[in-house]
Amino acid sequence: MLSVANIDSYYARSQILHRVTADIPTGEITAVLGRNGVGKTTFLKTIMGLTDRMSGQITLDGKPLGTEPTFRRARAGIAYVPQGREIVPDFTVRENILMGAFAAPPGEREVPPLVGELFPYLRDNMNRHGGLLSGGQQQQLAIARALAAKPSILLLDEPTEGIQPNIVEEIENIIIRLNKELGLTIILVEQNLEFARRAGDNFVMMEKGRIVASGRMSDLTDDLIHRHLAV
Numbered sequence: 001m002l003s004v005a006n007i008d009s010y011y012a013r014s015q016i017l018h019r020v021t022a023d024i025p026t027g028e029i030t031a032v033l034g035r036n037g038v039g040k041t042t043f044l045k046t047i048m049g050l051t052d053r054m055s056g057q058i059t060l061d062g063k064p065l066g067t068e069p070t071f072r073r074a075r076a077g078i079a080y081v082p083q084g085r086e087i088v089p090d091f092t093v094r095e096n097i098l099m100g101a102f103a104a105p106p107g108e109r110e111v112p113p114l115v116g117e118l119f120p121y122l123r124d125n126m127n128r129h130g131g132l133l134s135g136g137q138q139q140q141l142a143i144a145r146a147l148a149a150k151p152s153i154l155l156l157d158e159p160t161e162g163i164q165p166n167i168v169e170e171i172e173n174i175i176i177r178l179n180k181e182l183g184l185t186i187i188l189v190e191q192n193l194e195f196a197r198r199a200g201d202n203f204v205m206m207e208k209g210r211i212v213a214s215g216r217m218s219d220l221t222d223d224l225i226h227r228h229l230a231v
């Protein structure tokens with residue numbers, strides 16, 4: 001289980017997260033919900049060690065990770081798919097995927113066969129430049145890059161944002177398969193409440209850098225949604 005406890009997290013001198021505590025159940029999807037700017041991305045970045053400073057504890061199956069650099073967290077099995085995808089446009093599809101493989105065990109730094117199964121388009125376009133792909137294809141590529149690290153935990157930041165509506169469902173189905181068929185633990189930041197509710201086993205609700213509610217998705221009441229998500 002991934003646990004965070006009493007996390008404060010900062011960009012320069014700005015404190016963004018305050019006393020954040022959460023247990024992320026293994027093998028399940030936990031949706032991180034909240035309005036714009038409440039700290040959802042910062043929550044994921046903090047788990048990955050990508051903010052300027054944090055205090056508090058992060059443990060994975062009891063092993064402390066909170067003071068480890070990002071690459072050790074990646075090697076411990078946590079992979080991050082950032083908002084906006086951050087594909088390198090001049091690298092090919094293959095090169096973009098292999099960027100994720102540095103965290104895989106030596107001897108396994110390859111494009112995983114799974115990528116071809118999940119993403120036939122990527123399999124058939126390995127030499128195409130990343131910048132030529134559509135938003136949906138780039139999202140597939142960003143997920144493929146994360147899978148190249150052979151993770152057990154996937155952090156997904158708004159994976160359906162800015163993607164053509166007819167492709168959104170495809171991405172959603174992939175995310176659900178990664179969890180149900182491969183058993184990946186997923187932390188999903190998602191503005192689309194309908195998808196978050198359908199996919200998520202658990203939720204974490206954030207407000208102003210704090211977790212204000214959490215639990216099983218069946219416990220996400222209309223009142224909580226009204227209080228913390230409605231504009």
Ligand SMILES: Nc1ncnc2c1ncn2[C@@H]1O[C@H](COP(=O)(O)OP(=O)(O)OP(=O)(O)O)[C@@H](O)[C@H]1O
Binds near residue numbers: 012014037040041
């Ligand atoms: N690099 C940064 N330096 C300073 N402040 C930042 C930085 N990135 C984010 N912030 C601030 O941290 C706060 C939380 O931002 P964050 O992106 O984590 O929220 P979010 O809930 O993911 O929002 P969104 O849904 O808009 O992505 C915001 O006030 C934002 O302005």
